[in-house]
Amino acid sequence: MESEKFKRTLGTIMAVLGIFLLLFACFAFMATGNEMMGFNVEGARKIAPAVLGLIFLMAGVSMINRT
Numbered sequence: 001m002e003s004e005k006f007k008r009t010l011g012t013i014m015a016v017l018g019i020f021l022l023l024f025a026c027f028a029f030m031a032t033g034n035e036m037m038g039f040n041v042e043g044a045r046k047i048a049p050a051v052l053g054l055i056f057l058m059a060g061v062s063m064i065n066r067t
Contacts, residue, residue, distance in 0.1 A: 015064065025047075
């Protein structure tokens with residue numbers, strides 16, 4: 001019971017973090033300059049948040065579904 005509650009909470013946190021990373025990646029792709037929120041985002045640095053966001057989102061959702 002306690003294990004399921006922890007997995008569901010961790011899955012929710014991972015899913016929310018994934019959504020925030022995907023939103024950051026969207027804004028980074030739309031940014032006209034190479035600087036966004038104090039971060040230097042150019043080239044592959046725009047792709048990394050999108051990939052991490054997808055991984056976190058899929059892992060979080062699957063963790064929620066398994067419990």
